[in-house]
Amino acid sequence: MSYIDNCEKYHKQIVDAFEPARCVENFFSADEIDQLRLLQFQLADRLKYTSTSNNIQPVCDIDTVFERLPWLADRMRTEIGDFSDHHTGNYYITTQLHDAHVDLLSRQETDRPEFEWSNRVIPYKSVVIPLIISERADAYTAFFHQRHIGYSFTFDRVNISEQENSDYTIIRTYPDFYNIDGKISNKGEYVREKNFLFPQIPPGNLIGLSIEDALPYEVGNIMIFDACQIHASTVKRNKPNYRWLKSGMNIQFYKEI
Numbered sequence: 001m002s003y004i005d006n007c008e009k010y011h012k013q014i015v016d017a018f019e020p021a022r023c024v025e026n027f028f029s030a031d032e033i034d035q036l037r038l039l040q041f042q043l044a045d046r047l048k049y050t051s052t053s054n055n056i057q058p059v060c061d062i063d064t065v066f067e068r069l070p071w072l073a074d075r076m077r078t079e080i081g082d083f084s085d086h087h088t089g090n091y092y093i094t095t096q097l098h099d100a101h102v103d104l105l106s107r108q109e110t111d112r113p114e115f116e117w118s119n120r121v122i123p124y125k126s127v128v129i130p131l132i133i134s135e136r137a138d139a140y141t142a143f144f145h146q147r148h149i150g151y152s153f154t155f156d157r158v159n160i161s162e163q164e165n166s167d168y169t170i171i172r173t174y175p176d177f178y179n180i181d182g183k184i185s186n187k188g189e190y191v192r193e194k195n196f197l198f199p200q201i202p203p204g205n206l207i208g209l210s211i212e213d214a215l216p217y218e219v220g221n222i223m224i225f226d227a228c229q230i231h232a233s234t235v236k237r238n239k240p241n242y243r244w245l246k247s248g249m250n251i252q253f254y255k256e257i
């Protein structure tokens, strides 16, 4: 069975593990953050970079990060229980706000021989680990109620994102989204949130999405959410400061089936 067939066959198991996004404060010590931060420069075998997106991604094998830092899997298990030894994810260094997307396996990845393991897993959780943020910057990640089960996507109905700037396939027609209870989400117009803004997302791209929670981007904390959960960078409506340099990593956790 392929990854995408697993998503269909084990749909209920995926949905049953859905939980609200949450922040765990002071999860990593300063020394652990140092180790995670340094590895992006030591393990990278190439850089992804485009001048229009102001986003540098040192491409590192995330399973190697786990091998180099034996404490990492133990620490994560205390929060999310058991998971597969295989991960996806990436490091990033950026000055930009991120579009709405899900971090999952891409179709191109699952076709590659080194991702043969993807035939035996289903999506489970994602974790964002903030590693650097400029002082006084005000960064948040918004987690939407809507979940997408399948391949990685960046959601762009109104056609502003360019494929060359995106790691993920950009989709113009949105598929069915699921709520935390597994029911199909039929949100209509985007209702402007009182407290948070998405300066980088045209209103048309927010149709069908609604905010479940917005969590602060603070070094030491981690954000844990469903790997299927759509999310985007956001800023506070009131005096937002988003002139930042930000570095972090995201890691996807899968369940063996």
Ligand SMILES: [Fe+2]
Pocket (backbone or CB within 6 Å): 101, 102, 103, 231, 250
């Ligand atoms: Fe993400």
